Amino acid sequence: MAQRIDIKDLNVYYGSFLAVADVSMAIEPRSVTAFIGPSGCGKSTLLRTLNRMHEVVPGGRVEGTVAMDGVDLYGPDVDAVAVRRQIGMVFQRPNPFPTMSIAENVLAGVRLNNRRISKQDAADLVERSLQGANLWNEVKDRLNRPGSSLSGGQQQRLCIARAIAVKPQILLMDEPASALDPISTLAIEDLIAELRSDYTIVIVTHNMQQAARVSDRTAFFNIAGTGKPGRLIEMDDTRTIFSTPSVQATEDYISGRFG
Amino acid sequence: MSTSEQRTADAPASARAGLGAGRPGRDVAGRAFAVLATGAGALILLTLAAVAVFLVIRAWPAMTTPADELADAISWIPEGTTLLQYIGPLVFGTLLAALLALAMAVPVAIGIALFISHYAPRRLASGLGYVVDLLAAIPSVIYGLWGGLWLAPRLEPAWHWLADNLGFIPLFAGPASTPPRVLMTVGVVLAVMILPIITAVSREVFLQTPRLHEEAALALGATRWEMIRMAVLPFGRSGVISAAMLGLGRALGETMAVLMILSPGFSYSFALLQAGEHQTIAANIANQFAEANPLGVSALIATGLALFVITLVVNMAARWVVARRKEFSGAN
Numbered sequence: 001m002a003q004r005i006d007i008k009d010l011n012v013y014y015g016s017f018l019a020v021a022d023v024s025m026a027i028e029p030r031s032v033t034a035f036i037g038p039s040g041c042g043k044s045t046l047l048r049t050l051n052r053m054h055e056v057v058p059g060g061r062v063e064g065t066v067a068m069d070g071v072d073l074y075g076p077d078v079d080a081v082a083v084r085r086q087i088g089m090v091f092q093r094p095n096p097f098p099t100m101s102i103a104e105n106v107l108a109g110v111r112l113n114n115r116r117i118s119k120q121d122a123a124d125l126v127e128r129s130l131q132g133a134n135l136w137n138e139v140k141d142r143l144n145r146p147g148s149s150l151s152g153g154q155q156q157r158l159c160i161a162r163a164i165a166v167k168p169q170i171l172l173m174d175e176p177a178s179a180l181d182p183i184s185t186l187a188i189e190d191l192i193a194e195l196r197s198d199y200t201i202v203i204v205t206h207n208m209q210q211a212a213r214v215s216d217r218t219a220f221f222n223i224a225g226t227g228k229p230g231r232l233i234e235m236d237d238t239r240t241i242f243s244t245p246s247v248q249a250t251e252d253y254i255s256g257r258f259g
Numbered sequence: 260m261s262t263s264e265q266r267t268a269d270a271p272a273s274a275r276a277g278l279g280a281g282r283p284g285r286d287v288a289g290r291a292f293a294v295l296a297t298g299a300g301a302l303i304l305l306t307l308a309a310v311a312v313f314l315v316i317r318a319w320p321a322m323t324t325p326a327d328e329l330a331d332a333i334s335w336i337p338e339g340t341t342l343l344q345y346i347g348p349l350v351f352g353t354l355l356a357a358l359l360a361l362a363m364a365v366p367v368a369i370g371i372a373l374f375i376s377h378y379a380p381r382r383l384a385s386g387l388g389y390v391v392d393l394l395a396a397i398p399s400v401i402y403g404l405w406g407g408l409w410l411a412p413r414l415e416p417a418w419h420w421l422a423d424n425l426g427f428i429p430l431f432a433g434p435a436s437t438p439p440r441v442l443m444t445v446g447v448v449l450a451v452m453i454l455p456i457i458t459a460v461s462r463e464v465f466l467q468t469p470r471l472h473e474e475a476a477l478a479l480g481a482t483r484w485e486m487i488r489m490a491v492l493p494f495g496r497s498g499v500i501s502a503a504m505l506g507l508g509r510a511l512g513e514t515m516a517v518l519m520i521l522s523p524g525f526s527y528s529f530a531l532l533q534a535g536e537h538q539t540i541a542a543n544i545a546n547q548f549a550e551a552n553p554l555g556v557s558a559l560i561a562t563g564l565a566l567f568v569i570t571l572v573v574n575m576a577a578r579w580v581v582a583r584r585k586e587f588s589g590a591n
Contacts, residue, residue: 053478095471112480
């Protein structure tokens with residue numbers, strides 16, 4: 001289920017503005033990779049290039065390659081819609097569909113591929129996905145209530161359930177806990193630790209402790225100044241980044257001297 | 260110069276005077292505004308009540324006159340027809356014309372609104388939105404002229420084709436009338452007239468779809484159309500219903516265009532392609548009012564009362580539809 005990603009010489013643009021420059025990195029399967037760095041360094045932008053959500057923004061485009069198990073996602077005959085079906089995404093703010101019930105939300109992605117899923121299969125999938133997202137016990141008695149009736153943390157786990165219901169290869173998380181309280185954050189972090197054995201996870205976070213707690217590998221991004229592109233400064237095992245980083249800027253950032 | 264000096268000198272004094280007594284003028288302005296706003300709100304209710312009372316009082320003579328006397332006194336009410344029997348076909352014709360217009364206008368309006376909000380390049384979208392708004396500004400008498408003199412002859416072959424080929428459907432039962440001064444033609448013209456308002460409101464609602472929900476759908480691998488079905492349409496549903504009701508209100512009350520196109524008749528006929536079968540309340544009032552005697556005017560006002568009730572019911576029904584699934588609307 002999990003696949004690797006290889007990014008090579010990637011430049012990301014908004015129109016003529018170069019937002020992220022010259023990134024090359026490898027993301028290993030069945031691991032958690034964290035992107036950290038100060039605001040505006042392009043870590044979220046880079047994350048959104050991994051499932052081609054970047055090009056949804058007017059003027060958004062990339063140069064270079066992003067390969068999933070050797071297949072370039074930006075190849076000429078690759079369909080962005082097909083890419084997004086294999087690479088799930090969880091957003092900064094929980095975004096369950098407000099007009100759908102909890103169960104319908106979980107099934108939203110599945111129904112895109114397969115309209116004629118049987119009632120029993122659907123019920124099984126809802127249960128499995130919600131259990132996978134550690135939400136089943138809290139919502140099993142009210143699956144027909146609207147998704148927006150849940151708390152923020154529950155909504156975010158519902159969004160994770162929705163993302164894993166389609167059995168993606170890779171799961172992208174864009175600051176998934178930044179809008180949540182500490183207890184909900186802990187629930188999400190525990191969940192990430194469990195999901196690691198099945199998925200390739202890439203998480204953007206502002207919270208360095210969170211990166212240290214949940215990730216195996218950490219990539220540090222930085223910008224030279226406003227209007228300059230974000231760059232990958234270094235990437236290493238999380239333990240190494242947080243104990244003996246090889247670049248001074250990384251050490252300054254993780255020790256709280258800027259950012 | 261001197262006043263500004265005075266103000267700076269006064270400032271500490273008024274500050275010392277305490278929190279409550281700072282600026283009496285502000286208090287008065289605030290209270291005046293509250294009164295004004297409440298008054299404006301009350302004025303709406305008063306107007307509504309005044310219209311209702313006027314309609315009931317002026318319709319009363321016709322409502323209380325026995326049927327045979329009514330038919331004797333009013334030339335255009337046939338012998339043996341009660342007031343309700345007179346109003347019935349008019350209500351039927353009014354609803355049929357308005358629903359026909361709505362059925363044609365809403366799908367097109369949603370299509371245009373979606374094209375402007377989600378498909379068209381930005382520059383084209385704003386230009387197109389402007390043109391649609393412009394359509395709303397054309398007076399209805401112009402639509403009536405255009406519909407009767409230009410559009411109707413061009414629709415005639417289509418109506419004949421419908422009657423010849425789909426005549427087995429009661430709505431299209433033949434023979435199609437020549438000239439096509441029929442309810443179907445009225446429906447088309449009314450649809451064009453209500454298209455702008457439905458489009459404009461729908462477009463605004465679609466544009467307000469939260470980016471977050473659109474991206475949620477796209478990130479699941481939805482195509483643009485699937486994204487619209489998952490995020491945009493459910494979010495805009497109640498707004499589109501409101502828009503349709505605005506359009507329906509206009510179609511129900513439209514007078515000039517109907518008057519100028521339709522060949523009137525008083526029956527409960529679903530044959531949209533046959534002339535002399537239908538009439539709407541508003542067009543009938545305009546048609547008869549000038550030459551009506553006092554009792555005739557009262558009878559016409561009774562039909563107006565019926566129209567008033569219809570629009571109230573339509574609006575209440577729309578609110579009920581919108582409120583029914585409020586929980587799922589995304590407003591919370």
